[in-house]
Amino acid sequence: MPDGSILVKTFYPDGTPAMERLKDSSENIFSQTYNTLDSNGRILRKQSGTDNDWYWTDHSYDLNGNLLQTTSRLGITEKWTYDALNRAISHTDGLGNIDTKTYDLQDNTLIAKDALNAGTNPYSYRNGKTLTQEVNSDYGTKAYNYNEADLLTQSLYGIRKCENTSIDALTRIGKIACTHASTTTGATEAHDFIYTYDSSRFGRLDTVTANTVYGATTNYTYDNYDRIIKKSQNNKAISTWSGTKPTLDVSYTYTTGDKLSSLTLPSGRKLTYSYSGTKPNQLTDLKLDNVALLRSIAYNTAGQMTGWNWGTGNASYTWTYDASKNGSLKKISNKNNSAVENYSIDYSYDRDGRITKLTRNNGLVDNFTYSNADRLLTETRLNGSTNVYGINYTYDKNGNRLSLAATGTHQQPNANVTYTYTGNKLTKVNTTNVSHTANFELIYGGFTPAYDYAGNRRWSGKQNGASTGYEYYMAYNHKNERTVRGYSNTNSNWKDNAVQFVYDENSHLIGEYNASGTPIVEYIWLGDQPIAAIYGSGTTAKTYWIVTDAQNTPRRLIDSTDGNTTVWAFDSTAFGIGIPSVQTVKFNLRFPGQYYDELTKQHYNLNRYYNPELGRYMEPDRIGLEGGLNPYIYANGNPLSNVDPSGLEYLASGWYNVSNPSIFSKDQTWKGIQNQFEGGTGVYYADLQKFGFEQFIDIDQQIQSSILNSNGYMNKVISSIGDNQFFNFDWSKKAFGSDYIHSFIKGKAWPFGRIAGDVSGTIIKNKDGTYLASGVINFRSDTYSWKPDYGRFLEDTGIRVFGAVLGSEPSSYYKKNNNGEMPIEYPRNFWFITPGKWK
Numbered sequence: 001m002p003d004g005s006i007l008v009k010t011f012y013p014d015g016t017p018a019m020e021r022l023k024d025s026s027e028n029i030f031s032q033t034y035n036t037l038d039s040n041g042r043i044l045r046k047q048s049g050t051d052n053d054w055y056w057t058d059h060s061y062d063l064n065g066n067l068l069q070t071t072s073r074l075g076i077t078e079k080w081t082y083d084a085l086n087r088a089i090s091h092t093d094g095l096g097n098i099d100t101k102t103y104d105l106q107d108n109t110l111i112a113k114d115a116l117n118a119g120t121n122p123y124s125y126r127n128g129k130t131l132t133q134e135v136n137s138d139y140g141t142k143a144y145n146y147n148e149a150d151l152l153t154q155s156l157y158g159i160r161k162c163e164n165t166s167i168d169a170l171t172r173i174g175k176i177a178c179t180h181a182s183t184t185t186g187a188t189e190a191h192d193f194i195y196t197y198d199s200s201r202f203g204r205l206d207t208v209t210a211n212t213v214y215g216a217t218t219n220y221t222y223d224n225y226d227r228i229i230k231k232s233q234n235n236k237a238i239s240t241w242s243g244t245k246p247t248l249d250v251s252y253t254y255t256t257g258d259k260l261s262s263l264t265l266p267s268g269r270k271l272t273y274s275y276s277g278t279k280p281n282q283l284t285d286l287k288l289d290n291v292a293l294l295r296s297i298a299y300n301t302a303g304q305m306t307g308w309n310w311g312t313g314n315a316s317y318t319w320t321y322d323a324s325k326n327g328s329l330k331k332i333s334n335k336n337n338s339a340v341e342n343y344s345i346d347y348s349y350d351r352d353g354r355i356t357k358l359t360r361n362n363g364l365v366d367n368f369t370y371s372n373a374d375r376l377l378t379e380t381r382l383n384g385s386t387n388v389y390g391i392n393y394t395y396d397k398n399g400n401r402l403s404l405a406a407t408g409t410h411q412q413p414n415a416n417v418t419y420t421y422t423g424n425k426l427t428k429v430n431t432t433n434v435s436h437t438a439n440f441e442l443i444y445g446g447f448t449p450a451y452d453y454a455g456n457r458r459w460s461g462k463q464n465g466a467s468t469g470y471e472y473y474m475a476y477n478h479k480n481e482r483t484v485r486g487y488s489n490t491n492s493n494w495k496d497n498a499v500q501f502v503y504d505e506n507s508h509l510i511g512e513y514n515a516s517g518t519p520i521v522e523y524i525w526l527g528d529q530p531i532a533a534i535y536g537s538g539t540t541a542k543t544y545w546i547v548t549d550a551q552n553t554p555r556r557l558i559d560s561t562d563g564n565t566t567v568w569a570f571d572s573t574a575f576g577i578g579i580p581s582v583q584t585v586k587f588n589l590r591f592p593g594q595y596y597d598e599l600t601k602q603h604y605n606l607n608r609y610y611n612p613e614l615g616r617y618m619e620p621d622r623i624g625l626e627g628g629l630n631p632y633i634y635a636n637g638n639p640l641s642n643v644d645p646s647g648l649e650y651l652a653s654g655w656y657n658v659s660n661p662s663i664f665s666k667d668q669t670w671k672g673i674q675n676q677f678e679g680g681t682g683v684y685y686a687d688l689q690k691f692g693f694e695q696f697i698d699i700d701q702q703i704q705s706s707i708l709n710s711n712g713y714m715n716k717v718i719s720s721i722g723d724n725q726f727f728n729f730d731w732s733k734k735a736f737g738s739d740y741i742h743s744f745i746k747g748k749a750w751p752f753g754r755i756a757g758d759v760s761g762t763i764i765k766n767k768d769g770t771y772l773a774s775g776v777i778n779f780r781s782d783t784y785s786w787k788p789d790y791g792r793f794l795e796d797t798g799i800r801v802f803g804a805v806l807g808s809e810p811s812s813y814y815k816k817n818n819n820g821e822m823p824i825e826y827p828r829n830f831w832f833i834t835p836g837k838w839k
Helices: 236-240 700-704 707-720
Strands: 006-011 017-023 029-037 043-048 056-061 067-072 077-082 088-092 098-103 109-113 119-126 130-136 140-146 152-157 160-165 175-180 191-197 205-210 216-222 228-235 247-254 260-264 270-275 283-288 291-299 305-310 316-322 328-335 341-349 355-360 364-370 376-383 386-395 401-408 416-422 425-429 447-451 457-462 470-476 482-489 499-503 509-513 519-526 529-535 542-548 554-559 566-569 595-597 602-604 609-611 726-731 742-747 753-765 770-779 794-801 804-806 829-837
Touching: 216 236, 228 236, 228 482, 236 470, 236 482, 247 499, 247 509, 283 519, 291 529, 328 542, 341 554, 447 470
Parallel strands: none
Antiparallel strands: 006 017, 017 029, 029 043, 043 056, 056 067, 067 077, 077 088, 088 098, 098 109, 109 119, 119 130, 130 140, 140 152, 152 160, 160 175, 175 191, 191 205, 205 216, 216 228, 228 247, 247 260, 260 270, 270 283, 283 291, 291 305, 305 316, 316 328, 328 341, 341 355, 355 364, 364 376, 376 386, 386 401, 401 416, 416 425, 447 457, 457 470, 470 482, 482 499, 499 509, 509 519, 519 529, 529 542, 542 554, 554 566, 595 602, 602 609, 726 753, 742 753, 742 794, 753 770, 770 829, 794 804
16 A cells, blocks of 8 residues: 555455455554354354454354354353344343344334333334334434425424425525424524535535524635635624624645645644655644644554654654554553653453553553443552552443442542433432433533523523522534533623634534634644644743543643643543543543533533533433434443544544544545546556545546547537536447556556446536536446466556556555455446536
């Protein structure tokens, strides 16, 4: 691959994956997974890592080939049963707890019940598979209405009504308005946004306008390749409160290879990214206002990032992988300018891949045990040989915490707690009853929450009707990103303590600003990892390095001035309870996607609020049971192995931290997999794994000089259609030639072989003279190579698109492969999208 690593994939004759291995040119293995099959060709065992006695799962099947049981290395079993149509109707977890499903004739889920018999009964549908209603015992009834094309036009949830209107021919929603279901009161709790498309070019979202006095309006500016180069956010709440600067901007620039080259923060600070000349996918340096922030970013021989130097000195942050455990993180180490370790964590795992021990350089050692449902049962902390604390957890059949028992300096509000539930809804903590809103959001603690009609927490206020006290007021943009938090003490001016928040295109928080637009703190990210925080502005600004753990949870802030002084230290419990042991600087980032609100002691988590004291969310999951059978649980009860940066659905975090983080925006990452074609010359490299995603390739000249434009056909059509009109093209090849689309293989003493591809698509003409062409290339058969026994090897392979090569690989990749089928494959279908200016 372009970074020098080698990814080997092998398959059984029926196409079942046999092995995937990441290695370097010296045959050093960095990660590996492989499958063994039973006599019927079904996967018998999945094995991860090079240690054959670690992290495998055995599988067994019924006579119809349905998976009946899995057994892990530690003997934990999960089981499934099926109906006569081979649909899973029950699942039994490792503790014997059973959840069930039933279906209708269209294979839609009708009833979904967890092991507590809570859940949805029933789901209702129309027109086959269009959901119209769900009745859930935990979060109530949700109803959905559609137009004649089965596009959602209205959702009803208790007193909340959301309407999607002005839906265009491309099914894009023009307005989303969430209001009270039956009255016109509560305008300040309305969620109302207008979406404006195609103003700058067809297909673009140009503006999202807040149609309320507290929302956030967002404007987007693009370059000629439809990449966002500027986002402008106007916080109407700040204007309502008479703030002087409600508009904040962030800007981006890109390399010709579609990589991020600079990011300008709302303060005007500028980040610049540098890449390797020989391995262009590898970031080498990151500067802040032309001064090194990260320097000498290092990679192992398999192309995995392994660390960097901080600033201009010798301070460093590094990590190592364990190939025997499939590349799991082994150690994180931060060192000062004298190469002395000022923070480190060593990770230990059980044979099912779960973290069992954290060993820190400060003498703290945490040990963990788990249930057979992978939920955390115990955590203990030692300082040397001295016990610091111990915590035991118990759970019900669906992962709700039933009890907590803590000893020592445990950081919990209470040492012994019992919890009572109705289904999955918490109803009592010890002897204290807790309540919920009409839409089943939990009311617990010192502040009473209130929500807008889209389900965003808008207010955290004085409890039990008190006339004095602290309160928060929050506002959000169209992506549910919290853009303003006002803070008042006994009805003081909201503006005085207001904080404006700005995010990047991946919903990472990149800055906090007061009502005058002055930066409070700005955050620098590398992929999903926060790496630096800049406090203040002007000559008094200070930069601190953020040292994170394997999950990207910040654990230390290091003063960049000396590269050694810790100004903030946070060694929390597994569920995030704890007061920073050092707090010279206030710092509010917590678990991935979370921001600590010091008044409520809860964490804003993009779509919900997390309560570390309870180890669960305060709101049911917005996406219902799609996020799991327990709508309130955090990280499935295992916050060491799982994260939930969006507040919607947990993710396994084994590779979450540092496996070559992407610095592209979420909507642009896959458009930039390879370099832009330049007139159809030269060889370009692409990641073969990612051909299944939409590609962004510039083929203006290729199209215009190809058979597609024979006798000026394409020129004539472009000239004949009007602005914002389009035409379709469909071309099938009957011969090979340099102007045609085809895949090819080439080797020493081999004949030149090609497989023809057909192309079809649509060209849209924009008002400004540019166009957008999109379509699909379909190859007529699979592309593969077979290496003969007499030692000849594959020299070149790729896909040629109108004279330019896509995905050619150097011959050294193949020299070391054994005789037999080569590990090259291209999908039969390849999507492309190409904006540009017709010449």
